[in-house]
Amino acid sequence: MLLWVSDLSLVKFLGFPTSCVGMFILTISCAGFTTCMKTVEITRHKTAASGVKPPSTFTVFMEIYRREGIRGVNKGVNAVAVRQCTNWGSR
Secondary structure (H helix, E strand, C coil): CCCCCCCHHHHHHHHHHHHHHHHHHHHHHHHHHHHHHHHHHHHHHHHHHCCCCCCCHHHHHHHHHHHHCHHHHCCCHHHHHHHHHHHHHCC
């Protein structure tokens, strides 16, 4: 069902918060994994810089998941979500 609004000020008024909420939900659902994988690559890079052979990406990821669970995977995702929802919502 389509809702036709004759007054575009209502659409403009609701557009920004709706966009922010949508981007927040999208970021929460997707960014946790990608943020974790960036952490894994940084960890591997630091290990390699110290002269030790770095473990595989999957090994580091599973170590984080075993030690901290899903909270470890999603660590830092709230900051990313707030940044993303305000950035995309303001365009």
